Amino acid sequence: xxxxxxxxxxxxxxxxxxxxxxxxxxxxxxxxxxDMQTQYQLSLRHSGGNEQQIxxxxxxxxxxxxxxxxxxxGEIWAKRGLDSDKITAALSALTADQQQNLARSSDAMFAxxxxxxxxxxxxxxxxxxxxxxxQKLAEIPDxxxxxxxxxxxxxxxxxxxxxxxxxxxxxxxxxxxLAATREAELRDAGFCDYAxxxxxxxxxxxxAQGISYNVDIxxxxxxxxxxxxxxxxxxxxxxxxxxxxxxxxxxxxxxxxRDVHVQVKNEINALQNISEVPHGETRRIIMAVPTEDKxxxxxxxxxLRADTQPPPETSYFALGPSLLLTERMARxxxxxxxxxxDQIAQYFNADLAQxxxxxxxxxxxxxxxxxxxxxxxxxxxxxxxRTQKNCDDFLKxxxxxxxxxxxxxxxxxxxxxxxTRIYNFLDAPADSGRAPPKPERSLHGHA
Amino acid sequence: MATPDKIKKAVDMLRHADAKSYMRxxxxxxxxxxxxxxxxxxxxxxxxxxxxxxxxxxxxxxGPYFTLLGIGGxxxxxxxxxPGIIETSESxxxxxxxxxxxxxxxxKMSGGVVITHKDGQYHIVDETSRDVFRSYADIADFITDxxxxxxxxxxxxxx
Numbered sequence: 312x313x314x315x316x317x318x319x320x321x322x323x324x325x326x327x328x329x330x331x332x333x334x335x336x337x338x339x340x341x342x343x344x345x346d347m348q349t350q351y352q353l354s355l356r357h358s359g360g361n362e363q364q365i366x367x368x369x370x371x372x373x374x375x376x377x378x379x380x381x382x383x384x385g386e387i388w389a390k391r392g393l394d395s396d397k398i399t400a401a402l403s404a405l406t407a408d409q410q411q412n413l414a415r416s417s418d419a420m421f422a423x424x425x426x427x428x429x430x431x432x433x434x435x436x437x438x439x440x441x442x443x444x445x446q447k448l449a450e451i452p453d454x455x456x457x458x459x460x461x462x463x464x465x466x467x468x469x470x471x472x473x474x475x476x477x478x479x480x481x482x483x484x485x486x487x488x489l490a491a492t493r494e495a496e497l498r499d500a501g502f503c504d505y506a507x508x509x510x511x512x513x514x515x516x517x518x519a520q521g522i523s524y525n526v527d528i529x530x531x532x533x534x535x536x537x538x539x540x541x542x543x544x545x546x547x548x549x550x551x552x553x554x555x556x557x558x559x560x561x562x563x564x565x566x567x568x569r570d571v572h573v574q575v576k577n578e579i580n581a582l583q584n585i586s587e588v589p590h591g592e593t594r595r596i597i598m599a600v601p602t603e604d605k606x607x608x609x610x611x612x613x614x615l616r617a618d619t620q621p622p623p624e625t626s627y628f629a630l631g632p633s634l635l636l637t638e639r640m641a642r643x644x645x646x647x648x649x650x651x652x653d654q655i656a657q658y659f660n661a662d663l664a665q666x667x668x669x670x671x672x673x674x675x676x677x678x679x680x681x682x683x684x685x686x687x688x689x690x691x692x693x694x695x696x697r698t699q700k701n702c703d704d705f706l707k708x709x710x711x712x713x714x715x716x717x718x719x720x721x722x723x724x725x726x727x728x729x730x731t732r733i734y735n736f737l738d739a740p741a742d743s744g745r746a747p748p749k750p751e752r753s754l755h756g757h758a
Numbered sequence: 759m760a761t762p763d764k765i766k767k768a769v770d771m772l773r774h775a776d777a778k779s780y781m782r783x784x785x786x787x788x789x790x791x792x793x794x795x796x797x798x799x800x801x802x803x804x805x806x807x808x809x810x811x812x813x814x815x816x817x818x819x820x821g822p823y824f825t826l827l828g829i830g831g832x833x834x835x836x837x838x839x840x841p842g843i844i845e846t847s848e849s850x851x852x853x854x855x856x857x858x859x860x861x862x863x864x865x866k867m868s869g870g871v872v873i874t875h876k877d878g879q880y881h882i883v884d885e886t887s888r889d890v891f892r893s894y895a896d897i898a899d900f901i902t903d904x905x906x907x908x909x910x911x912x913x914x915x916x917x
Contacts, residue, residue: 440853464887467889467890467891470884470887470889470891471889471891471892474869474871474884474891477868477869478867478868478869478907478908478911479907479908479911479912480911482868482869483911483912501836502836503835506835509777509822512777512912513912514777514822514912515821515822515868516835517778517779517780517820517821517822517835518835520780520835521778521779521780521781521820521821522780522820522832522833522834522835523780523820523821523822523825523834523835523840524834524835524836524838525834525835525836525837525838525839525840527868527870528868528869529870530869530870533886533887534869534870534884534886534887535884535886535887535889536886536887568838569838570838572870573849577870577885577886580886581852581853581886582853584853585886585887586886586887586888639796642792642795642796642799643788643792643795646788646791646792646795647788650788654786654787654788655788657783657786657788657789658786658788658789658792661782661783661785661786661789661817661818661828661830662789662792662828662829662830662842663830664830665830665831665832665833665839666830666831669839
C-alpha cells in the first residue's frame, strides 16, 4: 500500500512535471509575546503577500517585455536611496527576468520596515554576497514572501533549551496536529499511509522503509533570534497542554519542503551573517516566510525546461553535473584500477548513482528537446553547432571516463543510448545547413 | 573513540528502536578509500575512525532521530534528494572567510541542527546561529543518547 502510494506520487509528479510541495503553516494564533511576533503575525493577517509571480527560468519567453513607462529596477531602488556602485552592480548582475521579478515585488519589500536599511548594511559585505542576496530576493518562489523582522539573539544555553523543547515536545505535538487536521493535504502532497501513521505517532514522516520525506519543520521566527518568544513560556493556544516557549508554538511552525528551507530561507539568513549577531543584541533582518495561504507548490523548473527551452540552452544544464562526475571518476581511477567489478558496482550504487541518475535525466531532457525542435522545424545550424560542442566537451568525456573506470555496464549503456539519440538528432540536416562534424576532444582540452 | 563493539551496539539499538530508520548497506573498501580522496580534494580532513567504522555497518542513515550521511547523496521518499557529506559541508561553509578552516558536517537533526566533527569531537550545532549545543566524544554516544532522549520524551508525551 505504502509502496503503491509512493509510486503513485512519483508517477504523478513526473507526469505533471512538478514537485508537489507542502507548506502547512497552521493558523496564526493570537499570541503576541513581543514586538517581533506581533509584526510578523500582523503582516500575515494583513498582507496579500508579495504580488509577484515568479516565472521559472524556463518560461522566460512568457514574461511580458518591459514597458516604456515602467521604471527599471535600478530606478526603483535608486528612488529609495539605494544607488551605490555596489548595489547598482548587484542589480545589474541579475538577468532580465530576475530584474523584472524584483521590480514587480520591490514595492512590497520596501513597505517592510527597515528593508532599505538592511540592504544598505549589506553594502559592507563582499560584492558576491550582496549579489547573491539580491538574486535570492529576485527569485522568491511562489508561495513565499519577504518581510523584515527583529532578530533578537538569545544566548546559547537558552537556544539549546528551546531546541530540546522543540525536539522533545513541540515537534511530536506538531506532527500529531498535522495528522489530525491536514491529513488530506498531506496525502495530496504525496505522503503515503505509513508517513501519515508516523505523524499520528508524533514522528517525522518516512515511508515504510524508514526513508524520510523531503520536508523539514521550520520555525517561522528564527529559533535563535526569537527574543522573549524564547524565554517566557505560555500555553500554546492551538494545542493547549503544558506551557512552552512561544517560539515552539504551533503558530510559529511550518512544514516546509527541505529544498525551500535550505536554499531560500536559510540562505537568506546566512547571507545576512546573522550568526555574527552577538548574544543579547538585536538586528533588523530580511526574512523569507510563507504567504498566508500557507500551502506552497513549487514548480520543478528542470522538468519545465524540457518543454520550453530550445536545445542549446537545454544542454547547458547538463554540463556542470557531467564535468563534476567526470572529474570525480578521474580521481578514483587509481583506487579502483584492480578492484573486482562487483565492488566497483557497489561503490557506484552507494556514492555515484544519485548524481549519475540526475545527470542522465538532464541529457535525456536535451534529447527530448532536440526531438521537439526537429519536429517543429525549429533548429538552426548555429544551434546545432553549439549543442554539439557542449556534447563533445562534456557528454563524450563522461562516457569515456565511465568506460575507463569500469562503471557498471547498465549505467554505461543507458548513457550511451541517450548519447546516440542526441548525436542522431544532431547529425540530421538542420534548417540551414548541416551540423559540423564531431571533433575528438579530451576532458582537459575544454571546460 | 568508540570501539567497533560500541558502534555495533549503537547500530543495533537504532535498528531495534521504537521508530524505524532507514539504514543503507555498509560501505565497501572502495567507498572508504574514495571518501578520503574526495574529502581531501575538497579541503576536508578524513572521516574520524569511529565514523568510518559506523559507515562500514550503514553507509547513510535517515529517519526520525537523525540523518547521518555518506559521501554520496541518498534518495528520499517521494523522490527528493538528501545531499551527502561534501555537498552539505560545502553549503555549511559557503560564506566562511577564505582563511577559515572548513567544518565537516556529517549529519543533521530536526529543527535546523547539524552534526559536525571538529577537533576530535562531534558537535550538535544550530545551523543558523552556529551555537554549539553539546558535544560527544564519539558517534556511538551520540546515537544512543539521542535515541534514548527522544524515545523517552515521546513516550512521556504519549503517556
